[in-house]
Amino acid sequence: MFNYNFRWNQALSSLPQMLEGALVTMEIAILSMAIGIGVAILLTLFRLSGNRILSAIATTWVEIARNTPALFQIYMVHFGLGGFGVHLSPYLSLLIGIAFNNAGYLTENFRGALKAIPDTQTRAARSLGMTPIQAFQNVIMPQMLRISFLPMTNQMVWAILMTSLGAVVAMNTDLYGVTSDLNARSFRTFELFAIAAVIFYVITKVITISARLLAARLFRY
């Protein structure tokens, strides 16, 4: 027991590869957030449309995204769609899977944010001659995004951490994938994953701190 020899230098020599993996992880998280926010706005409009079918699509999306494991969602994109002959690369499967999850959670966040905005805001915008879409775009949406800014930051952190679920679709260029491959070759398990954990930690900290700074700049009212 406890005869494990730490070889930090050996593990640290892999740092450049791991940092490259970290870049891929950040890229996936950022893209999946951008897609997620776009889709969540669309789903929110579906819910507000009053159209039953559109509203049902939004509700189904939110229910699945929030009530099934993110791992299943990614797995389904890769192997589930594969069954129908749609073969996506591990990168795309992971990106779409996380974006799907993000969209579901963000739609729910937006719903909460909308509750905090008085109906009379829409009425005021409409009475100035704005169409429902103009009122949403110029009056409601900016307030909605502001109210849900911190929950969005949380989702961004979650997106970073979810990239490690790429393991189930054989993703090997992100931070987890790179670390896992290095481990398979060197068996410096503790050192490698400890370093990867620190990198994950630093990334998520940078995100939360810069989001706070950004919020202070963006929302001066």
Added chain:
Amino acid sequence: MIEIENVHKSFGNLKVLKGIDLTVAKGEVLTVIGGSGSGKSTLLTCINGLEPIDSGRILVDGIEVHAKSTDLNKLRQKIGIVFQQWNAFPHLTVLENVMLAQVKVLKRSKAQAEAEAAKQLNHVGLGDKLKVYPSRLSGGQQQRMAIARALAMSPDYMLFDEVTSALDPQLVGEVLDTLRMLASEGMTMICVTHEMKFAREVSDRVAFFHQGIMAEIAAPEQLFDAPKDPELQKFLAATH
């Protein structure tokens, strides 16, 4: 000209308007008084089509408000409305609040919209507040901003729905002064109000609403000094 012909309106089983006939001429200042639930505010939201009506019709410059073919967004550009709750857009500065609909709805250039917004804000006495956010304004200032926002659309008619009711008493005066100024400039206005002194001063005619019916309409001296309708007599006695 605003022509209201035999308008009925209900919310579920509750009949709010029971056959209103009323014509407001260009340049006229009409105030509407009455107890709460009398239907006076509902009438305003029907005039600019925010609320549908059950029967009858409302014509604004000959255009039927509730006809299917009517472009309400276009019609609303003619009719400014200011509510009891001023609804400043909190994420925009005072200047941007007044610019937004000009740019999006009237398709004015930013420069044009900004010039018009500054002009209207100066007009209501907020010339020194252009760059601040509404949260920094008092209720009275926010309400004047809402008035400027409506005026910037160059409306032919202005509807005021109890615009002083949500204000602290000491802020009522500044908003009423703004309304007085507009009236003296010849704006066609319908003001729903509880301010009797104001109604008497600025109105060409005053209408008294009671339980969905326009019980009496007359010049202010006549309506206040020699009310005929018994409900109006009671109402005036209670408000003095």
